[in-house]
Amino acid sequence: MAVYAITGGAGFIGSHLADDLLADGHHVRVLDDLSTGRRSQVDSRSDLIVADVCDTAALARLLDGADAVFHLAAIASVIRSNEDWIGTNRVNLGGTVAVLEVARRAGGIPVVYASSAAIYGNQPGPADEALTPAPRSAYGADKFGSEMHAGIAFSVHAVPTFGVRFFNVYGPRQDPRSPYSGVISIFAERIAHQERLVIHGDGRQLRDFVYVDDAVRHLRAGLRLLQDAPRAAVVNVCTGSGTSILELARTIGQISGKRPDIEFAPAREGDIRLSIGDPARARALLGISANTSLQDGLAATLASKLPIAV
């Protein structure tokens, strides 16, 4: 049995990771300020520290005797990052540096952390890790900054780090307010109540939807890689194929057995047309891929209880 620390472990991806680690008999410690995460999503077998991710004393308690830390706490909102630049920078970049520093003080505990497809900005085709990042939001810039500091953590302080650039992760417990895949919960809820769906723009914008179990497998495989050979690495977590928002609405309609009624609204300012990743590096380094089909992932998501009414 190992002891794993998770920042943001009361959130969407973090709570799925915690469940997976617990199911394998490990001990899980969660640090979360419960700002978007929920206490009800923290399994009673885990320890919960309610604290800010920049609080180094709380982080020291979280990491005391831990075998590794998964750092997922962040304010995962592009809109908020542009409105509250200083506040989100404190959490999204400052929080990462705090986790890396406490991992260093604890003797070089491996850190697996969430980066984001947002670091790529607008790209003409599938993004691979060799591309120069060009974030278009403070959120993306902070994720890119986190990767830079994670590189320093290894080269200067010998703290092994593994960054996962998540594309649009979806699954049960998805918060409809999530800027990534909240659209799935919203569409599902509206279709169930025979309400009209509102699509911004022409609905042909493409996203790379990754089922949450696949995201968890990448996080755990990233840690195994660090344990085999310490390093600083970053990979995309994506399927490599794009789904348009229109196609998404139709697929949810098919699974629900209801035909969606769609209304088009003006495109949102700064909406990215295409966000698709190239999964080759993850496959080569980790030997796995995000292979849950959209059909299966959506069916599992719709079969689960939505966290809050929309």
Ligand SMILES: NC(=O)c1ccc[n+]([C@@H]2O[C@H](COP(=O)([O-])OP(=O)(O)OC[C@H]3O[C@@H](n4cnc5c(N)ncnc54)[C@H](O)[C@@H]3O)[C@@H](O)[C@H]2O)c1
């Ligand atoms: N969901 C996606 O598709 C996606 C895509 C790219 C990157 N990510 C990244 O993955 C990670 C997890 O995202 P998620 O979708 O589970 O989001 P989430 O909002 O469900 O989880 C984030 C967790 O961090 C906690 N948190 C926020 N600020 C905190 C603070 N100051 N101190 C302590 N805890 C704090 C929240 O309460 C929440 O439980 C984030 O780093 C996010 O940026 C997610």
